Amino acid sequence: xxSNNSTKRPGGLDRRAFLKAGGATALAxxxxxxxxxxxxxxxxxxxxxxxxxFQPDTIKTLVGEWTAKGNPAVNVAVIPNLGFSPALxxxxxxxxAIDLFYNFAYNSQKFIDQGWAAxxxxxxxxxxxxxxxxxxxxxxYVNAAGDIISAPYFSAVHMMHYNDRMLKEAGIxxxxxxxxxxxxxxKALKDKKIVDSPYVAYWVKEFCEEYLHTYxxxxxxxxxDTAGKPVFADDPKTEGVFAWWQTxxxxxxxxxxxxxxxxxKLSNVMAQGDAAFFVLHHYFLTxxxxxxxxxxxxxxxxxxxxxxxxxxxxxxxxxGQIEDEERRNAAWDLMKFYGWKDSAGKFTVFNQWAKxxxxxxxxxxxxxxPDVIAxxxxxxxxxxxxxxxxxxxxVIPARTLPWYPDFQAKVGDIVHALLLGQATPxxxxxxxxxxxxxxxxxxxx
Amino acid sequence: xxxxxxxxxxxxxxxxxxxxxxxxxxxATVILYLCVAVFAVWILLxxxxxxxxSLITPTQLGVKPFPMIPxxxxxxxxxxxxTGATGSKGFGSTDMGARLIPAIGQxxxxxxxxxxxxxxxxxxxxxxxxxxxxxxxxxxxxxIIVSRVVPAIAIIGPFFVAxxxxxxxxxxxxLIISYNVFTLPLAIMILKNYFDQMPREIExxxxxxxxxxxxxxxxxxxxxxxxxxxxxxxxxxxESWSEFFYSLVLTNQLTVPPLLAGFQSVQQFNxxxxxxxxxMSMIPPVVLVVxxxxxxxxxxxxxxxK
Numbered sequence: 218x219x220s221n222n223s224t225k226r227p228g229g230l231d232r233r234a235f236l237k238a239g240g241a242t243a244l245a246x247x248x249x250x251x252x253x254x255x256x257x258x259x260x261x262x263x264x265x266x267x268x269x270x271f272q273p274d275t276i277k278t279l280v281g282e283w284t285a286k287g288n289p290a291v292n293v294a295v296i297p298n299l300g301f302s303p304a305l306x307x308x309x310x311x312x313x314a315i316d317l318f319y320n321f322a323y324n325s326q327k328f329i330d331q332g333w334a335a336x337x338x339x340x341x342x343x344x345x346x347x348x349x350x351x352x353x354x355x356x357x358y359v360n361a362a363g364d365i366i367s368a369p370y371f372s373a374v375h376m377m378h379y380n381d382r383m384l385k386e387a388g389i390x391x392x393x394x395x396x397x398x399x400x401x402x403x404k405a406l407k408d409k410k411i412v413d414s415p416y417v418a419y420w421v422k423e424f425c426e427e428y429l430h431t432y433x434x435x436x437x438x439x440x441x442d443t444a445g446k447p448v449f450a451d452d453p454k455t456e457g458v459f460a461w462w463q464t465x466x467x468x469x470x471x472x473x474x475x476x477x478x479x480x481x482k483l484s485n486v487m488a489q490g491d492a493a494f495f496v497l498h499h500y501f502l503t504x505x506x507x508x509x510x511x512x513x514x515x516x517x518x519x520x521x522x523x524x525x526x527x528x529x530x531x532x533x534x535x536x537g538q539i540e541d542e543e544r545r546n547a548a549w550d551l552m553k554f555y556g557w558k559d560s561a562g563k564f565t566v567f568n569q570w571a572k573x574x575x576x577x578x579x580x581x582x583x584x585x586x587p588d589v590i591a592x593x594x595x596x597x598x599x600x601x602x603x604x605x606x607x608x609x610x611x612v613i614p615a616r617t618l619p620w621y622p623d624f625q626a627k628v629g630d631i632v633h634a635l636l637l638g639q640a641t642p643x644x645x646x647x648x649x650x651x652x653x654x655x656x657x658x659x660x661x662x
Numbered sequence: 663x664x665x666x667x668x669x670x671x672x673x674x675x676x677x678x679x680x681x682x683x684x685x686x687x688x689x690a691t692v693i694l695y696l697c698v699a700v701f702a703v704w705i706l707l708x709x710x711x712x713x714x715x716s717l718i719t720p721t722q723l724g725v726k727p728f729p730m731i732p733x734x735x736x737x738x739x740x741x742x743x744x745t746g747a748t749g750s751k752g753f754g755s756t757d758m759g760a761r762l763i764p765a766i767g768q769x770x771x772x773x774x775x776x777x778x779x780x781x782x783x784x785x786x787x788x789x790x791x792x793x794x795x796x797x798x799x800x801x802x803x804x805x806i807i808v809s810r811v812v813p814a815i816a817i818i819g820p821f822f823v824a825x826x827x828x829x830x831x832x833x834x835x836x837l838i839i840s841y842n843v844f845t846l847p848l849a850i851m852i853l854k855n856y857f858d859q860m861p862r863e864i865e866x867x868x869x870x871x872x873x874x875x876x877x878x879x880x881x882x883x884x885x886x887x888x889x890x891x892x893x894x895x896x897x898x899x900x901e902s903w904s905e906f907f908y909s910l911v912l913t914n915q916l917t918v919p920p921l922l923a924g925f926q927s928v929q930q931f932n933x934x935x936x937x938x939x940x941x942m943s944m945i946p947p948v949v950l951v952v953x954x955x956x957x958x959x960x961x962x963x964x965x966x967x968k
Contacts, residue, residue, distance in 0.1 A: 270915065270924030274760075294832075294914040297923035303815065304911045311822035481931035485724025510721050 260547035263290045265537075267305065267318040269298040272573055279566050283554045289547050309333040309537075316548035317555070320535045322357060325367045327619040334535035337365040340549045346557045351606045353529060354579030356614040361443055366617065368556030371567070371576040372531035373498035374602065374610045375431045375521065378505060380493040382515040383411050392519040396435055396461045399494060399521075403470040406493050414472035415493040416465055417483045420636070421476065422629025429628055429649075430528045430613050431496065432458050437525040441615035447653035450646050459635055459642035466636040476633060480504070488513045496521060498530065499602050500575035506596055518598060520609055529610035531579060558582075568592050579606060623656035715937035716740065723933060739938035761921060762939055769917040770946055772834045773902040776841055777895045784849030785891065789879055791850070792857035793865070803854065806847045814907045817843065822911060836912040841902050848901065849894045856890030857883075892957040896950060903947050918943045 268276050273295040280291045296304055302321060309315065309328075320328060328334035337343045343365055347355060354372065359365050377399075379392045384402070387409050393402040403415040418428060433440050433449055436458050440449045449455045465471050472478075472492075484501055486492045488510025495501065495516075505516045521527050534556045539545040557580070559565040564586050567578035571592040583589055584603035593599055615621055631648045634640040640648065686694075710730065715723060717735040743762060791799055818840075825836045864886070868878045884891070906919040915921045922943065925936035951958065 273924075295924075296910060296914055297920050297926070299923040299926050300907065300910045300920075307815075307818055307822055307911050311819055312826060313822075479931055481933055482724070485720065488721065489724045489726070491724075491726060508720050508724065510724060 260289050260541075260543040262544065263292050264316045264544070264548055264551060265292050265294070265314065266551070267294050267296070267308075267315045269301045269319050270295050271298065275569055275573060279555070279569060280551070282565070283551060283559075286560065288550060291551060306333075314539075315537045316539060316544065317537065317552050318535055319370055320367065320533050322367070322531060322533050323616050323622050323625060325533050325535060326360060326617045327622075328535055329364070329366050330619055332538055334366070335538050335545075337368070337536060337549070337552075338363075341546075342553060343549075346553065349557065349582060350579050351581060353606060353608070353610055354531070354612060357529075357531060357579075357612040357617065358533070360617065361614065367533035367535050368552055369579050370532045370534050370556060371570055372529065372579040372606070373500055373577055374605045375427070375496055375528045375530070376499045376502075376602075376605065377519045377521045378487060378495040378497070378502055378516055379519060380412075380487065380490065380512055380515050381517045382512070383415075383490075383493040387411055392517070393494070394519070394521055394523040395525075396432060396458065398523075400461060400465065400470065403465070403494065404468075407470060412491065412493050414469060414475075414491070416471045417475055417478070417486055417492040417495050418471065419478070419480050419483060419497055420466075420471070420632075421479070422633055424629075425632040426625045426628040427528065427530065428462075428496075429632065430616075431521075432462060434526040434528050434611055435522040439611075440613060441653070443614065445615040445618050445620075445657065447650050450650045455646055456642045459645045462632070463635050463638070463642060467638055476636065484508060485510065487516050490515075499577065499597075499605075502597065503575035503594070506594065517596075518601070520601065520605055522609065526611045527605060527609055529579070529606065529612045531612075564589055577602060577606070581607065620656045624653045627652040627656070712937050713941060715933055716941045718934065720932075720934050739934045740942070743935050743938045743942065761915070762918075762942065765915065765918050765921045766943055766946065768834055769903055769943075772837045772841070772917060773899045775834070775838050776845055776902045777898050779838065780842070780845050780849045780898050781891055781895055784846055784853055784894065785884070785887075786879075788850045788853035789857055789883065791854050793862075803851075806850055810844055810847045812843070814843075818908065818911050821908070825912060832913045832916060834916065837902075837905075837909055837917065840908045840912060841905060844905075845898045845901050849898055852894040852897065853887070853890055856887060856893075860886060889957040889960050892954050893960065896954045896958050899950060900947055 266280065273293070276295065277293050280293055284290050301319070302324060305315075305318060305320070309331075310333075318334075320334070325334070329336060346368065347359060347365060350358070350369075354369070358367050358369065377392055377394070383406060384392065387402070387406050389402050389405060393399040399416065406412050406415040420428060430440055433455065436454050438449055438452045438454055438458065440447065442448045466473075466475070472486075475483075478486075480497060480501060481504070483492075483495055483497070484504040485508055487495045487505045488508035490510070490512035495505070499518065502516065502518050506513050534552055536545075536548055536552055539548055554560075555566050557564075564578060564580070564583050567576070567580075567583055568586070568588050570576040570578075571589055575593065575597065577583065581603065584599055584606075590599060616625075628649065631640070631645055631652060634648075635642065635645040711728070714728075714730060714732055716739050717737070718729065718732045719736060719738070722729060722732060722734075791803060821836075821840050822831070825831045825839075830836045830839075860883070864882055865878050868882045873881065904919060905917070906923065909915075909917045910920045910923075913920075915924060922936065922939055925932055925939065
């Protein structure tokens, strides 16, 4: 916003005016660093930040770097990701003042509505931050009313991880992209006894909701409209998606244990050569490769969805409700540093997360930053991931709405009933529609 | 003393049963031992799985079938947990070494203080309920038991506000105070049951000798009730050691359970390091139980052969 100030073009410039303007400019140049420094040091207290336990030493180092540049000290508290949401809500409800905190995207609008998090509109530079994002990512951070509710903590896209050696052995020319291609390739690998259960995915109940969107988007189906109305039921292709999902499990193309397997195990399954396909966030390639299993080096990454889309996800940072203006500005500065760029325009924080685990940021500039490019191991096709963010993926804006967690909590049971053969694809569509409608009508749990 | 008496009683019964011709047949003995063996395997297999997981590499962990007896072992997982060398090769915490040992220390402190505090309060309460029943004391006992079923999420909010006002959030005292909600009823239940089994004649003799109620409790009852107190103490210690939710909300990973939960980080797991950290954090309670197991079993079965 600050960089978009319109400038009035002067009608003319005489000698006196030129000298005045020159003197003023020189004076401003001399005073600017001091003023800037004073502005940075306006808040002299300590900020409070709450994060979940992912490399807390790295969090503290990054925040320490920010403080070392003349910014306020930050008290970083870390609690586990497991139980983070109830713990954070209990703390905020109990009057804890947290200036900046990690949050799950699905909680972001709820926290604004509850008054636990502040809208970012009108904060200096926030429009530039939003403008800097991939267009596809913006609806995750800006709601339908135009309120900016959060900043990115990290982002990812669902990608296909495939075993190149197995595909070549089966005579499959290119990695499958559409659901039908995935089914056919999996069946071919199974029939040729190259691998018994070729396809794995993180289909535990808590995560089925992400796959619901991934598979629907793969077939060009949008689950919810901009108002949050469940429109997937109106699309005739939806039943076909569920029929595919059920077939993959019932026909043994995915292992029976997949309803309970964690991503660590699934990565190992790929590394050991016990599966050929694994659809999950792009950064799981790091996990598979770093396991150094007999097939790790053969696992590659490719897009899914064909001419349609894959699912883009991410968790967020939110700013606490801060009355004191100087404190709020200081916290916002920290938020910009942590969820966007540092004062030198570098993606310092995101670069660290890229090094640590291959996490990404929803900014085109992130993928062009030489430091970021160097941070990703060679086995990543960064232009492909960048392109997937830009044109090959979508976020689901409804996921940030307050009622959404209620719907999310029901998806696992409904999808598992489908996979276990207890429900038909048609009934699954009906059940999911009913779950979405009841969640929107009020608390349904 | 009491558990020795109980053991003697059961031995006498065993001998009486044998004398009456009820000696167990070989088949029954075999079946019994088989059942015990199956039960032991059922209990110990997960522990063995955990120990093996802590001694193998992530690659070995993914091998099918799981190597219950690994061909090679490594202590790298323990080293990485202690030195924080999980680095960028592993996910989750990278400074676990700097945090695990202090967390074990804090867990030990919280649990130990709680044991002392609970035995004192619960000892007096249980003795009072056992020896001086009052109108409605049975209802009072039931109320104590019922208080254990109140879910933590329902009462954590008021605790948080109170501790924030007092300024003891993220300190061991926040946990010591809040853990009483579930440890104190447990201690009262165990000790009340234990006191009920103790003969009253000794106390009456002390009273005749001029001892006050508190003197009787301290000089006569406490030494006799030592096995019961030890058992209650061990169980309080274990409950406190493994508590997760209060510690999650009221502190920033001050104790072991929320610290171990930190190994799961947004769909990413480091099972080997988690296994190593879990094995290390199991050592204090396991040692405690091994030392005092005789008392725990004795006190918990007190009353079973009444």
